[in-house]
Amino acid sequence: MLAWAPLVPALPLAAYVLHLIFGRRAGERTALFGIVALALSTLLSLAILVQVAHGAAIDRSVPWLRIGGLQVRMGFAVGPLEAVMLAMVSFISCFIEVYSMGYMHGDRRYNRFFSNVTLFVAAMLTAVIANNLLLFFAAWEVMGLCSYLLIGHWFEDPANCRAATKAFMVTRIGDVGLLLGIWWAFSLTHTFSFAALPGALGAMHLPAATLDAIALLIFLGAVGKSAQVPLQIWLPDAMAGPTPISALIHAATMVAAGVFLVARTYGIFLLAPAALHWVGIVGGISAFIPATIACVQTDIKKVLAYSTISQLGYMMLAMGVGAFEAGIFHLLTHAFFKALLFLAAGSVIHAAGTQNMHEMGGLWRKLRTTGATFVVGTLALAAIPPFSGFWSKDAILRAAWASPDRALYWLGTIAAGLTAYYMTRAVVLTFFGRPRDAHVQEHAHESPAVMLVPLVVLSVPAALLGWVVDRPLRQLLTPHAPAAAAAGVYGFLPLLLSLAGVAVGLALYLGPLARREALLRSPLVRPVYGLCKRLWFFDDLGAVVMYAVGLGPSYVIGAFDRYVVDGVVNGIGWLAMAFGRLWRKLSTGNVQAYMLTMVVALAIGLVALQAMGG
Amino acid sequence: MIAAQGIPLVAFLAVAAVLFCIGLFAALRRANAIMVLMGIELMLNAVNINLVAFSRYSAPADAARGQAFALFVLAVAAAEAAVGLALVIIVSRRRNTIEVDKIDTLRG
Numbered sequence: 001m002l003a004w005a006p007l008v009p010a011l012p013l014a015a016y017v018l019h020l021i022f023g024r025r026a027g028e029r030t031a032l033f034g035i036v037a038l039a040l041s042t043l044l045s046l047a048i049l050v051q052v053a054h055g056a057a058i059d060r061s062v063p064w065l066r067i068g069g070l071q072v073r074m075g076f077a078v079g080p081l082e083a084v085m086l087a088m089v090s091f092i093s094c095f096i097e098v099y100s101m102g103y104m105h106g107d108r109r110y111n112r113f114f115s116n117v118t119l120f121v122a123a124m125l126t127a128v129i130a131n132n133l134l135l136f137f138a139a140w141e142v143m144g145l146c147s148y149l150l151i152g153h154w155f156e157d158p159a160n161c162r163a164a165t166k167a168f169m170v171t172r173i174g175d176v177g178l179l180l181g182i183w184w185a186f187s188l189t190h191t192f193s194f195a196a197l198p199g200a201l202g203a204m205h206l207p208a209a210t211l212d213a214i215a216l217l218i219f220l221g222a223v224g225k226s227a228q229v230p231l232q233i234w235l236p237d238a239m240a241g242p243t244p245i246s247a248l249i250h251a252a253t254m255v256a257a258g259v260f261l262v263a264r265t266y267g268i269f270l271l272a273p274a275a276l277h278w279v280g281i282v283g284g285i286s287a288f289i290p291a292t293i294a295c296v297q298t299d300i301k302k303v304l305a306y307s308t309i310s311q312l313g314y315m316m317l318a319m320g321v322g323a324f325e326a327g328i329f330h331l332l333t334h335a336f337f338k339a340l341l342f343l344a345a346g347s348v349i350h351a352a353g354t355q356n357m358h359e360m361g362g363l364w365r366k367l368r369t370t371g372a373t374f375v376v377g378t379l380a381l382a383a384i385p386p387f388s389g390f391w392s393k394d395a396i397l398r399a400a401w402a403s404p405d406r407a408l409y410w411l412g413t414i415a416a417g418l419t420a421y422y423m424t425r426a427v428v429l430t431f432f433g434r435p436r437d438a439h440v441q442e443h444a445h446e447s448p449a450v451m452l453v454p455l456v457v458l459s460v461p462a463a464l465l466g467w468v469v470d471r472p473l474r475q476l477l478t479p480h481a482p483a484a485a486a487a488g489v490y491g492f493l494p495l496l497l498s499l500a501g502v503a504v505g506l507a508l509y510l511g512p513l514a515r516r517e518a519l520l521r522s523p524l525v526r527p528v529y530g531l532c533k534r535l536w537f538f539d540d541l542g543a544v545v546m547y548a549v550g551l552g553p554s555y556v557i558g559a560f561d562r563y564v565v566d567g568v569v570n571g572i573g574w575l576a577m578a579f580g581r582l583w584r585k586l587s588t589g590n591v592q593a594y595m596l597t598m599v600v601a602l603a604i605g606l607v608a609l610q611a612m613g614g
Numbered sequence: 615m616i617a618a619q620g621i622p623l624v625a626f627l628a629v630a631a632v633l634f635c636i637g638l639f640a641a642l643r644r645a646n647a648i649m650v651l652m653g654i655e656l657m658l659n660a661v662n663i664n665l666v667a668f669s670r671y672s673a674p675a676d677a678a679r680g681q682a683f684a685l686f687v688l689a690v691a692a693a694e695a696a697v698g699l700a701l702v703i704i705v706s707r708r709r710n711t712i713e714v715d716k717i718d719t720l721r722g
Binding site for chain 1: 638641642643650714715717718719720721
C-alpha cells in the first residue's frame, strides 16, 4: 500500500487536468472532479496512516538528472510525519471543496476556482511526500502561484489584486532565502535528500556559523510561507480571497507547509542550536504580537487571520524549544479547528452579507448550526479542555517551560490568555447580544446543507482530536522521547489565563457598550489600543522597506534602462533608418537607370581586370 | 590565322561591336518599351556574330560549336521577345503607357 503513496497527490493532479479539459462543459458539476479525487486520496492516505502506525515506512527514488559526476535523485518518502500530514491535508481539503460547492454556487469563475483549489492541494500533497528539497521546492512554488490566483479570485476589485500581489511578493522574500539555503546545502553535500542531508552536513565538521546560516535561510522560507513576524503582513490581506480559500490556506496547506518544512529538515536545525533558538524566538514573538492585534479587529475574518499567525507562532515556538512532536500536534489540531472556524465564519458571512462584527450580533437565533460549530472551534482555539487545542497548546507550553529560554513560555502563556479573550469577543459580537443592524438580521438565513455538513463533520475532530491522538501521536513521531518534565503550577497557568480571557471577554462584551468605550478612553488602554489598531506598525515598516529596498533601486535601474539601454537600442535603430533614408534615394524605380549603372559598373570592372592582369 | 574570303576577323568583331553599342543605346535611352526590347535583340545578335566568327576562325571547320550556340541564342531570344511583348501589352493595358521612365512603382 505504501508504494501507492504517490497516488495521493496524483489523483487531485489528474482531477486538475480534468477540470482544465471538461470544466467549462461540466457547469457546476465540475466540482465533483476534485471532490471525488480528494475523497479517494483521503481513503488512501488513511490506509497509509494505518500501515505507518504499525511501523511501516518507505523511501524510494530514481535517478533523475546526471550533471558530470553528479547524480540527482527524485522520489517520495512516507514516514510517520508525512503519513499524518497526508491524512490531515486530504481530509480537510476534501471537506473544504464540498463546502465550496455551496459557498461558490453561482460564481462567475466556478470552474477556475475548483481547478486552482485542486492544484493547490495536489501541490501540498506533493510537498509532503517529496523525499528531497528540490521536488519540495517545486511543489512549494506551485502553492505560491495557486495562492496568488485564489486570493485574487475576484480580481474585478483592485484591492483583491493588491492583496494577491502582496501575498506573492512577501512570501517570495522567504522563497529566495529557502532557495539559497537549498543550494548552499547542496553545494556542500551534493544531495537534496531530506534523509541524507543532516547526516552529510553533520559529517563535514562545518563551522557553526555555516550551519546556522543554512538553517536560518531554510527557516526564512518557512517564515514567509507560515506568515511569521516580520513577514506576517501578507496573511491578513489574503482574506480578500473567497472564505473557503482562507480555510484552505490558513489551515491545511500553505501556512502548514512552512511548519512542515522546519519539521522535515529538523535534523539540520538540530545541528545548528543557535538557529533553532531563533526559530523559537520568532515563534514566540509571532504568537504574541498578532494575538494582541486580533483583539482590536472588527472584521471576523481578520480576527481569524491574526489568530492563525499566532497559532503558527506556537508551532514554531515548539520547534524552537525542541518539542518537535508538540509542534506537529498543534499543527494537526489547529488545521481542524481553524478550517472549521473559517468555514463557519464563511457561513456567517454568507448569511449576514457583511464581515464586520459590529454589524452582526444576535445571529444565534438565526444560525443555530453555524453558531454551535463556531463555538466548538472557538473553545478549541481558546484551549479550553477537553477541546483539541488545549492538549496541543499545553504540550507546547510545558516544553517551553522545560527549555532554557523561559521568556518563550511567558510569551506563549500570555498569548493563550489573549487568544481566549479575542475569540470570546468574536463569538459574543457575532452571535449574542442585541442585533445591531436590522437589515443584516433580516437578511440572515442558515446556509444550505452542503455547507453545514462539512462544518458538523469538522467540528468532531476539532472537539475530540486532541484528547484522542495526544498519546498515539507522540508514540508515532518520537517513540523514544522521555516524558515531559512536570511544570508544577506553571503547567496550569496557561489554562487559568485562558479561562480568565474568556471571562474578561464575556464581561466586557455582554455588558453595555458605554462601559467598553469608557475603558478605551482611559489613558492606560488608549496607547496600547492605538498600537494594536496600527498593527504594531508592521505594515508601515513593510512599506518603508519596500520603498527603500525595492522601489528606490528599481527607480534607478528603471532610469538606466530607459535612458541608457533604450537609448543605445533606439540609437542603433535611428542610425539604421537614417542610412536607409539615404539609400532609398538611389532606388528611383527607373529600370533604365539600373541598367545603366550595371553597364557602367561592368565596364569599370572589366577595365580594372585588364589593368590588373596586364 | 586563316582569312575567309580575305575578310579579317577584326572586321566581324567591329561590326558586332557597333551593333552591340546601338542595341545598348536603344535599351538604355529609348523611352518606348518596344524599342528597349528591340535594343536587347540587337545586342543578342551582336553576340551571335561574335560567336559565329570566333567559331569560324579559331576551331576546326567541322566543329560548328559556335554556330550551334548562336542557334540556341536565337531560340532563347524568340522566347524572350514573346514574353517581353506580352509584358508590354499587359503594362500598356494597366497603366495606359509603355514609356519605361514613367513605370517607376518601385521608386524608394
